Each structure stands twice: as structure tokens, then as C-alpha cells.
Amino acid sequence: MRPLPLLALASTLGLAPLLFQTAQCQVSENATAPLKVSIKVLPGQVRFETTRFDVTAGKPVELTFSNGCIMPHNLVILKPDAEPAVIAGVNALGLEGLEKNFVPEVPGIVAATKLLQPQAKEVLTFSAPQETGDYPYVCTFPGHWYTMRGVMRVRASGVKLEAAQRVLDKPAQVPDALKHSEMSHKPMGTMDHPFVMRTFALDPGLDPAVFAHHGVGKDAVKYDPATRLDITKKEADPQTGVVREIPIPVPSLKGVAGAIAVSHGPDFSYVWDSTECRLFYAWRGGFLDMNPYWGQEPGGSRSKVYLPLIVGHLVYRASGAMPLAEPNDPSPVFLGYKMEGGLPEFRYQLGQRVIREKVLPSAKDGFEVRVTVEGGATPNWKVNAADLDVTTVRSENGGLAVAVKDRPEPEHVLPPASPKHEKH
Amino acid sequence: MRTSLSPFVHSLTPFRNALLSLVLASGAMSVFAQEAKPAYQVEEIPVPKGIAPEIGGLGFTPSGKLVVLTRRSGILTAKPTTDPAQMQWTRFSDQSLHNANGLFVVSDREMLVSQMPELTRIIDLDGDGVADEYRTEATFNLSGAYHEVTAGPVPDGKDGFFIALNTASHSGFTFEHTRGPFSEVSRRGRNFASVEYRGWVMHWDPKTGLTPWAKGFRSPNGIQFGPDGSLWVTDNQGDFRTTNPLYNVQKNAFYGHPSSLVWDPAYVQNNPKRDPLKQPMEELDAMRTPAAVLFPYGFSRSPAEPLFELTGGKFGPFNGQMLVADAAAPRIIRVMLEQVDGAWQGACVDFYSDHGLRNGSNRMVFSPDGTELYVGQTMREWANAMEGLQRIRYNGGRVFEVLAMHLQKDGFELEFTQPVDIGAADQPSAFNTETYWYEYSSSYGGPESDAKKVRPTAVRWSADRRKVNLTYAQMQSQRVMRVTLTGVTSNAQPLGHTMVAYTLNHLAK
Known part of the structure; x- marks a missing residue:
């Protein structure tokens, strides 16, 4: 240990020499055994491996500094605000710096090693300052200072010391901002200001005829990417008992891929399908619980089903062929929607006809669907025998008003069974 | 090595001589009193309560407003402020789009969004700042899997746009009624394309509509059109993706993930039930176009949007280079591309990692003045939530990084942003190199294979100490060469990012 920093320490901290000597004494009691700290240099990186360590005020410290780098380095511990003065002191050393280990004779230095050659090591023994605070340590070799720095935290007696922090320690992760977003997974609109949502939606067991322009999804089987073969399991034939290898099925789900779900508050919600371009179902008593699709609120990760739940009871479900379609019409083409008078007005093409469609909400008994054809032609709504809920179709402002009456028996939709989902 | 040394320095080792002389000669003393401040700093940007800050797209309007497309909480806009907590947010749309994951800002009143x-096309018709029309420009087929997300639209330099369509994942499900015709053949697989054009890059313009452009993608969550007219797509490690790739996309080409092939009329013209998963790997390998850059898995866990840095120096020294967001690590990668033998290839290095950057970076945009990079994050649904909005500000400070890596006949030329100190960087040991390859395989991800450790046989620095030529005993095509720079300093400051990996598809002639 060099005498200069010790003198500096004693003078700058105003420590009594006696205290110093006490600290230097090797006493067998644990309370006075020196705190051992080891600081290495990251080779070639001009950085200390340890960027923070804690000591107790007034207690002895045994700091081992090892220079595993290819460049010479020192380690100088400074008083909390001494950095500018010490820098100025190093600057003033000029070419004498090397002789003096780049440690100037200025106040503010708590302890300092020599300028260590590559692969050299020095043990520095000193008393931690009596005054608590953050004491920076740096390498004062010109230029190293920007990156070769750390902090010695002097804690009051009795304060628990934290483990040293090292550069190589995993950096702290920046927290997820979703957690505190207060994002609701049970969104809701109002009668006047509907909440419009594009989502996968449940197919509550609709008449397959309403999916006329969809593809037919089939159950699949589990597959192993490494072999490019299906994964099989052993199963005994219930009749013969013969054990066979059979594929593991992956069932398909009842879902609506292109749904537009609209909430007018707890009293009225509906799903309009942008693939078939028609109203699929309507319900009362709530909107959607998105937790199974979006993950558990506020920010759960992937769930098992990826479909929201319907909250409430169905009052209408579509069935049969599309009521506005003519026999030779190609698949409907969805053109989008405009917010008209606060309501989404859907627009789609059927053959040469461009149709606008609005669902007028109502809090009870029934509701209305309004359709018009662009260019003024009268839409031809074919009342479907299966569509018992449609009660009347009347002309209204050049279009049609289709009255729909709530089903007499409100129908609750059960959540889809969560298919067994094995991860690979 | 430099010589003009004061007498007492002669007693030191030659290396220290050189170092000290350089420090003294370059005036390092005079910068001593300056505050050591990082050149790039990350700031957190809070968004209003009730909004899920899951960022699917970022852009700026012509009037300078930041546009934030969220995956399920609509579209927000705000004029950026110096203090990000003071930004006054407006909801351009409060409707919940379906996993919206791509944005092109047409004007202050019009956004083109992929969901x-x-x-x-989302339009504010009456100019009150709130969207009134949601015009469907093109529809995408869906089997019903959560994984069938989009990337883009990115403008094609004319009137059109490119959009990438992800495949479905076996972690999701298929609906009984699919949007678009269903292929039983292509429903098999780890990631699959059971409905049309999943795993394709599409082109859309108002006149011709949506047309298929290129195929063979798995999870292309990043797409960008370069200033020179080149199209770039990042894809994600998984089946048929041993590591994360960056592709230069050519029309009609096939990029290695086979499920999408069933939707190529030429592929199935002689056999409508032709199953690409049953085709020999050698044949698929021969059909595919290789990646321009193969990101080491340690570099990029899940590459997202690529963005060209075209700020003309406002964001540091990397003008013209590509940055790539990484959705599964707190990192943004920098890509240094070059054309060799008529094909793009190049190197990647970290641009920014840790130090306040959140995991999950998905979309990026530069501020109009070029000094800030806005970064939107999201990884919810397939990993732990890591959502949010940040920006990285360049404060004009000194940046010490690898600026370029150019393939030579016998090695590489590395260029640095600052002159490099004499000393350790003059030794071959400063450039320890691993060379390896990624086998094309149907498995989910895979190792670096046939790895070898090599060192340059010669290290030659330019007179200005900004460029070094590394010579190797052997240069092989179909290798990644990953150089770890050790002890490379400038003014005694360490190199910011020390690992650089070059994908060597073609040798220099």
C-alpha cells in the first residue's frame, strides 16, 4: 500500500491516526476482519469487471485489484465530489504522470493502487470512510476514465451490504409497460357509441349453410418437424386388444375468422362476418370476455383457445343462405365500413350490386337491420324459412328495414371445450 | 508504430510506448474534463391508460405527428415533445383492430394498416382527427390460428405495397370454417399454410389488387423496401429455419419454408395433392434462394422490422445501413450489406443492446429530423409480455463501432468509425474468428455446424488506422465467419460492439 493515498485519506476525511491504526490491526473478531473485495479488469475492454461494491463506514477493507488486461491500469477511489479536482490534478502531472502512477497529490483520494503492469496484482488495505455515500473509483490512466469506473457505496453500520455488481451480470430487464396499462379484457361500448372490434369470434354452432363462402377446415394430426412424419401414440383396440400406433388428432375449432364484433353496451352486441358479409348472431347481457384470446388480464401470454367468450345470451342467430344473394352471385366482397351516425355501416359487393348494411341496436325485444343498394335499386331480401327470427321486411327510405325479434328462449353459449394442447 | 516519445517513456514496454504516445498525441487530455455521455440514449414513452402498448406499427404524418398503431387498442397520434411524458395523445381510432401489425401513413388523415x-385504409373523412371510414383494400385468408399475422404494407416506390403473410403455427388451431379454401395437404406441418398465400410475400396496388410475389416464408415479421428498390424480409427461426435469416426478395423466388408451395400453381400443376413436406430435402434445398444474412442465434432471437438508416448523419455514422429490431432480446441489430457476384450478402453487428432498451422491439421509425429512432415493442401471445414504446436519441457524441465489413479475395476489410489505437489491434489475436454453417433442415432451429476456430494470418492497418485488412489462410463459401474483436480501442476507449458475423454465400472474385 502506498503511503500517499493513506495520508490523503487521513487528511481529507479528518480521520484520527489512531482510528487508522485500529483499522489496520488484524483482529480476530469478525466485526473487525477486513471486508474482502476483488476487482478485475475486463481484458481489452477498458472496464472494471466490478462496477459497484458496498462497504461499511469505518470498517477495514481488503481490496485485491488484478490487471488481466494488455494495458496498464490503476484503481483510484475518490471522495464523492472529488472527481473534477482529481482530473485536473492528473492533467497537471503532464509527462510526470507515468512516474507518479497517474495519481496526483491532491485532496479527495481515498485510496489508490500503483499503475499495474499487465497481469500484475495489488492488495489495497484501507479503512472505509466514516461518511456514508457513493465513492467513485476510476482508472486515472489518461482516457481510461470514461469507461473504467465504478462506485464504492459506503453504508452506515448495521445496513445490509448488497452483493457486488459486475459488468457481466445480466442487465436489468426493462419492465413490460402493458402490466400497468389498465387495459380491460372485457371491453364495452354504449348504445350511442359502439365499441367495434375485429377479432376471432366464437361460432356458437351456427347453421353450416351460413359459412357458404368459407373453406372446410379439417381436423389434423400432430407432426414432428425433425422427421417430417406424423406423431403417433400407442392405443389398444377396444375390441381386439391389439395395440396399434395411431396419429394424435388435433381437432378443429368452431370459430369465425373474419368477425366484426360490435358492443352497444351490456344490452346489445352482435357479430357481423366480413367473409359472408352478413349478421351472424346478436346477444344481450354483456359483450366479450377476451381473456381466453388475449391472455389473462392485464397482459397474459398465449392462451389455450384463442377465442373470446360470449358474455350473455343469444337473441338471434343466422341460418340458411344469404338473404340478399341471387343464385348466380359470386362470393361476396367486403368493402369495409363507415361510421354513419355513430354506427358502423357495412359495405359489400354482391355481383354487380354494392350493398350498405346497418344494425340498429335496441335494448329489448328485437332490433332492425337496414339495407340499401347503392344506385337506388331495391334490395331483394329473401325471407328464409329457417330464419324464424326475422319477422317483417318493409321498405324504408329506398331500402329495406328487416325486423328481427328476440328468440323466445334466450340461449346461453357455452365456452368451447379447451382442446388438449400438447407442446413440443 | 509511432516513435516520438519523451525519454522516460523508453523504459516502458514497446506496446505501452505506442499507446501512451497515441493518447498524448491525439489530445485525449483535453477531452478529459468532458462529461462521458453515451452517444445513444433510450427514453421511455408512456401512452395513456386503457391502451395496450403493443406496437404493431409506427409512422410520422406529414405534419410531424407520431402515429402509433397498436395491435388491439386502435391508433394513437401525438406531436413528439422533448419530455416524452408530456406528449398529448389523440385517438385517431378507438376501434380494436385484429392484431394490427403494419402501418403506412398516407397523410394526417389517412393510414394504410394491415391486420x-x-x-x-383508415380515413378521417371530416378532418376532426378521428377516423370515420375503414375501407377494406384487400382481404387475407385465415385458418384461424393466432400466428397468421401480417407485416407491411411497405411502399414499392410506385403506387403499390408489399405485405408479408405469416404461416399458422401448430400451437394454434384451425377453424371448422376457414376464410379461404382449405388445403388438407398443407395443414400438416409445424408451421403450415392451410389457406391460400400463407407464407407468401404479396404485392398490392389499387389497379391490380393483391397478387402473390414470392413464397417460402415461415414467420416473416419484418419487411422493408430499400432506397435502391430492393425488397427485404426477415424471418424467424423454426422449422426449415435453422437460424434467423434476412432475405433479399426477388419475384417468384422460393425462400425455403415449403408449406406455402401448395399455393403455387406451377408447383401443383401436375399433381394437385403434391406434398412439399414429402419432397426430399435436397430438392427443396436446390429450389430455394439462400438468405443474404444469417443472424447468429445469439445475435437475434426473433428479428422483426428492418429499417434503413437514411438520416444523412443525423443519427450517427451509419447512413445507408439497415437496422433490424429484435422482438426477443433487448437489441437492435445493424446490417452491413454488399453485392458480391451479383447477390446481396453481408455482416451483422449489434447496433444497440441492453442499457434501457426493452425486450420485444417490433417496429421502428425515425423522427422527421432524423435524430431519434422510435421503437415499438410487443411479444405478447407467444412469449411473456414485453410491450411498450421507447425512443433512442442520438446526442451527437462519439461512436466507436465497426462501420463496414467488405469481403476481399483473401479475407475481409473492416472499417471503423474512429482511428484504432496501435497495439493489441495489430495482432491476429485481436480478430479471433469462428467459421461455421447452418444446415438446411426441417427441424425446429438448429446448431452452428462444422464450427472451426481460425485466426487471420495477417493484419494490415491503413495509415489512418481506420481500416484493417484481415487475411485468412482459406476463404470458403457457404460459411458464416464470426469475428470477435478483442482489445480494439480508439483513444483507449473500447469498441462498442465487438462481435461481427459475415454470411459468405459467394466468394469475392
């Missing part, structure tokens, strides 16, 4: 079922 799972469609490409939507």
Missing part, C-alpha cells in the same frame, strides 16, 4: 383479416 389479420385484411389491408385496411
Whole structure:
């Protein structure tokens, strides 16, 4: 240990020499055994491996500094605000710096090693300052200072010391901002200001005829990417008992891929399908619980089903062929929607006809669907025998008003069974 | 090595001589009193309560407003402020789009957005700042899997746009009624394309509509059109993706993930039930176009949007280079591309990692003045939530990084942003190199294979100490060469990012 920093320490901290000597004494009691700290240099990186360590005020410290780098380095511990003065002191050393280990004779230095050659090591023994605070340590070799720095935290007696922090320690992760977003997974609109949502939606067991322009999804089987073969399991034939290898099925789900779900508050919600371009179902008593699709609120990760739940009871479900379609019409083409008078007005093409469609909400008994054809032609709504809920179709402002009456028996939709989902 | 040394320095080792002389000669003393401040700093940007800050797209309007497309909480806009907490947010749309994951800002009143079922033009018709029309420009087919997300639209330099369509994942499900015709053949697989054009890059313009452009993608969550007219797509490690790739996309080419092939009329013209998963790997390998850059898995866990740095120096020294967001690590990668033998290839290095950057970076945009990079994050649904909005500000400070890596006949030329100190960087040991390859395989991800450790046989620095030529005993095509720079300093400051990996598809002639 060099005498200069010790003198500096004693003078700058105003420590009594006696205290110093006490600290230097090797006493067998644990309370006075020196705190051992080891600081290495990251080779070639001009950085200390340890960027923070804690000591107790007034207690002895045994700091081992090892220079595993290819460049010479020192380690100088400074008083909390001494950095500018010490820098100025190093600057003033000029070419004498090397002789003096780049440690100037200025106040503010708590302890300092020599300028260590590559692969050299020095043990520095000193008393931690009596005054608590953050004491920076740096390498004062010109230029190293920007990156070769750390902090010695002097804690009051009795304060628990934290483990040293090292550069190589995993950096702290920046927290997820979703957690505190207060994002609701049970969104809701109002009668006047509907909440419009594009989502996968449940197919509550609709008449397959309403999916006329969809593809037919089939159950699949589990597959192993490494072999490019299906994964099989052993199963005994219930009749013969013969054990066979059979594929593991992956069932398909009842879902609506292109749904537009609209909430007018707890009293009225509906799903309009942008693939078939028609109203699929309507319900009362709530909107959607998105937790199974979006993950558990506020920010759960992937769930098992990826479909929201319907909250409430169905009052209408579509069935049969599309009521506005003519026999030779190609698949409907969805053109989008405009917010008209606060309501989404859907627009789609059927053959040469461009149709606008609005669902007028109502809090009870029934509701209305309004359709018009662009260019003024009268839409031809074919009342479907299966569509018992449609009660009347009347002309209204050049279009049609289709009255729909709530089903007499409100129908609750059960959540889809969560298919067994094995991860690979 | 430099010589003009004061007498007492002669007693030191030659290396220290050189170092000290350089420090003294370059005036390092005079910068001593300056505050050591990082050149790039990350700031957190809070968004209003009730909004899920899951960022699917970022852009700026012509009037300078930041546009934030969220995956399920609509579209927000705000004029950026110096204090990000003071930004006054407006909801351009409060409707919940379906996993919206791509944005092109047409004007202050018009946004083009991709969401799972469609490409939507969202328009504020009456100029009150709130969107009134959601015009469907093109529809995308869906089997019903959460994984069938989009990337883009990115403008094609004319009137059109490119959009990438992800495949479905076996972690999701298929609906009984699919949007678009269903292929039983292509429903098999780890990631699959059971409905049309999943795993394709599409082109859309108002006149011709949506047309298929290129195929063979798995999870292309990043797409960008370069200033020179080149199209770039990042894809994600998984089946048929041993590591994360960056592709230069050519029309009609096939990029290695086979499920999408069933939707190529030429592929199935002689056999409508032709199953690409049953085709020999050698044949698929021969059909595919290789990646321009193969990101080491340690570099990029899940590459997202690529963005060209075209700020002309406002964001540091990397003008013209590509940055790539990484959705599964707190990192943004920098890509240094070059054309060799008529094909793009190049190197990657970290641009920014840790130090306040959140995991999950998905979309990026530069501020109009070029000094800030806005970064939107999201990884919810397939990993732990890591959502949010940040920006990285360049404060004009000194940046010490590898600036370029150019393939030579016998090695590489590395260029640095600052002159490099004499000393350790003059030794071959400063450039320890691993060379390896990624086998094309149907498995989910894979190792670096046939790895070898090599060192340059010669290290030659330019007179200005900004360029070094590394010579190797052997240069092989179909290798990644990853150089770890050790002890490379400038003014005694360490190199910011020390690992650089070059994908060597073609040798220099």
C-alpha cells in the first residue's frame, strides 16, 4: 500500500491516526476482519469487471485489484465530489504522470493502487470512510476514465451490504409497460357509441349453410418437424386388444375468422362476418370476455383457445343462405365500413350490386337491420324459412328495414371445450 | 508504430510506448474534463391508460405527428415533445383492430394498416382527427390460428405495397370454417399454410389488387423496401429455419419454408395433392434462394422490422445501413450489406443492446429530423409480455463501432468509425474468428455446424488506422465467419460492439 493515498485519506476525511491504526490491526473478531473485495479488469475492454461494491463506514477493507488486461491500469477511489479536482490534478502531472502512477497529490483520494503492469496484482488495505455515500473509483490512466469506473457505496453500520455488481451480470430487464396499462379484457361500448372490434369470434354452432363462402377446415394430426412424419401414440383396440400406433388428432375449432364484433353496451352486441358479409348472431347481457384470446388480464401470454367468450345470451342467430344473394352471385366482397351516425355501416359487393348494411341496436325485444343498394335499386331480401327470427321486411327510405325479434328462449353459449394442447 | 516519445517513456514496454504516445498525441487530455455521455440514449414513452402498448406499427404524418398503431387498442397520434411524458395523445381510432401489425401513413388523415383479416385504409373523412371510414383494400385468408399475422404494407416506390403473410403455427388451431379454401395437404406441418398465400410475400396496388410475389416464408415479421428498390424480409427461426435469416426478395423466388408451395400453381400443376413436406430435402434445398444474412442465434432471437438508416448523419455514422429490431432480446441489430457476384450478402453487428432498451422491439421509425429512432415493442401471445414504446436519441457524441465489413479475395476489410489505437489491434489475436454453417433442415432451429476456430494470418492497418485488412489462410463459401474483436480501442476507449458475423454465400472474385 502506498503511503500517499493513506495520508490523503487521513487528511481529507479528518480521520484520527489512531482510528487508522485500529483499522489496520488484524483482529480476530469478525466485526473487525477486513471486508474482502476483488476487482478485475475486463481484458481489452477498458472496464472494471466490478462496477459497484458496498462497504461499511469505518470498517477495514481488503481490496485485491488484478490487471488481466494488455494495458496498464490503476484503481483510484475518490471522495464523492472529488472527481473534477482529481482530473485536473492528473492533467497537471503532464509527462510526470507515468512516474507518479497517474495519481496526483491532491485532496479527495481515498485510496489508490500503483499503475499495474499487465497481469500484475495489488492488495489495497484501507479503512472505509466514516461518511456514508457513493465513492467513485476510476482508472486515472489518461482516457481510461470514461469507461473504467465504478462506485464504492459506503453504508452506515448495521445496513445490509448488497452483493457486488459486475459488468457481466445480466442487465436489468426493462419492465413490460402493458402490466400497468389498465387495459380491460372485457371491453364495452354504449348504445350511442359502439365499441367495434375485429377479432376471432366464437361460432356458437351456427347453421353450416351460413359459412357458404368459407373453406372446410379439417381436423389434423400432430407432426414432428425433425422427421417430417406424423406423431403417433400407442392405443389398444377396444375390441381386439391389439395395440396399434395411431396419429394424435388435433381437432378443429368452431370459430369465425373474419368477425366484426360490435358492443352497444351490456344490452346489445352482435357479430357481423366480413367473409359472408352478413349478421351472424346478436346477444344481450354483456359483450366479450377476451381473456381466453388475449391472455389473462392485464397482459397474459398465449392462451389455450384463442377465442373470446360470449358474455350473455343469444337473441338471434343466422341460418340458411344469404338473404340478399341471387343464385348466380359470386362470393361476396367486403368493402369495409363507415361510421354513419355513430354506427358502423357495412359495405359489400354482391355481383354487380354494392350493398350498405346497418344494425340498429335496441335494448329489448328485437332490433332492425337496414339495407340499401347503392344506385337506388331495391334490395331483394329473401325471407328464409329457417330464419324464424326475422319477422317483417318493409321498405324504408329506398331500402329495406328487416325486423328481427328476440328468440323466445334466450340461449346461453357455452365456452368451447379447451382442446388438449400438447407442446413440443 | 509511432516513435516520438519523451525519454522516460523508453523504459516502458514497446506496446505501452505506442499507446501512451497515441493518447498524448491525439489530445485525449483535453477531452478529459468532458462529461462521458453515451452517444445513444433510450427514453421511455408512456401512452395513456386503457391502451395496450403493443406496437404493431409506427409512422410520422406529414405534419410531424407520431402515429402509433397498436395491435388491439386502435391508433394513437401525438406531436413528439422533448419530455416524452408530456406528449398529448389523440385517438385517431378507438376501434380494436385484429392484431394490427403494419402501418403506412398516407397523410394526417389517412393510414394504410394491415391486420389479420385484411389491408385496411383508415380515413378521417371530416378532418376532426378521428377516423370515420375503414375501407377494406384487400382481404387475407385465415385458418384461424393466432400466428397468421401480417407485416407491411411497405411502399414499392410506385403506387403499390408489399405485405408479408405469416404461416399458422401448430400451437394454434384451425377453424371448422376457414376464410379461404382449405388445403388438407398443407395443414400438416409445424408451421403450415392451410389457406391460400400463407407464407407468401404479396404485392398490392389499387389497379391490380393483391397478387402473390414470392413464397417460402415461415414467420416473416419484418419487411422493408430499400432506397435502391430492393425488397427485404426477415424471418424467424423454426422449422426449415435453422437460424434467423434476412432475405433479399426477388419475384417468384422460393425462400425455403415449403408449406406455402401448395399455393403455387406451377408447383401443383401436375399433381394437385403434391406434398412439399414429402419432397426430399435436397430438392427443396436446390429450389430455394439462400438468405443474404444469417443472424447468429445469439445475435437475434426473433428479428422483426428492418429499417434503413437514411438520416444523412443525423443519427450517427451509419447512413445507408439497415437496422433490424429484435422482438426477443433487448437489441437492435445493424446490417452491413454488399453485392458480391451479383447477390446481396453481408455482416451483422449489434447496433444497440441492453442499457434501457426493452425486450420485444417490433417496429421502428425515425423522427422527421432524423435524430431519434422510435421503437415499438410487443411479444405478447407467444412469449411473456414485453410491450411498450421507447425512443433512442442520438446526442451527437462519439461512436466507436465497426462501420463496414467488405469481403476481399483473401479475407475481409473492416472499417471503423474512429482511428484504432496501435497495439493489441495489430495482432491476429485481436480478430479471433469462428467459421461455421447452418444446415438446411426441417427441424425446429438448429446448431452452428462444422464450427472451426481460425485466426487471420495477417493484419494490415491503413495509415489512418481506420481500416484493417484481415487475411485468412482459406476463404470458403457457404460459411458464416464470426469475428470477435478483442482489445480494439480508439483513444483507449473500447469498441462498442465487438462481435461481427459475415454470411459468405459467394466468394469475392
